[in-house]
Amino acid sequence: MFSRLMPREGRFFDLFNAHARRSSRAAARSCNSSTNFEAAAVHAERIDTAEHTADKITHETIALLHKTFITPLTAIRSTSSSPTWTTSWI
Numbered sequence: 312m313f314s315r316l317m318p319r320e321g322r323f324f325d326l327f328n329a330h331a332r333r334s335s336r337a338a339a340r341s342c343n344s345s346t347n348f349e350a351a352a353v354h355a356e357r358i359d360t361a362e363h364t365a366d367k368i369t370h371e372t373i374a375l376l377h378k379t380f381i382t383p384l385t386a387i388r389s390t391s392s393s394p395t396w397t398t399s400w401i
Contacts, residue, residue: 326372330365337361 337358344354 322375323372326368326375330368330372333361333365333368337365 340354340358340361344351344358347354
């Protein structure tokens with residue numbers, strides 16, 4: 312049953328991995344900037360670039376999520392004032 316909630320779009324995992332790589336690079340550069348004060352401005356620029364790239368990946372992931380994810384709960388229209396909820400996998 313849990314597999315029905317997993318995304319069917321394989322790009323999600325590619326995007327998650329790309330985001331993890333960017334975050335890891337930014338963390339490593341952050342550590343370098345704390346030990347090499349002479350190049351702090353260069354490290355700050357690289358961290359900023361990595362952050363912006365990771366933000367783009369996040370936005371792409373959310374846009375893909377909105378296009379592909381279908382909630383397992385669906386509202387059934389009724390004549391009453393409040394909808395009745397049911398699960399779509401039953």
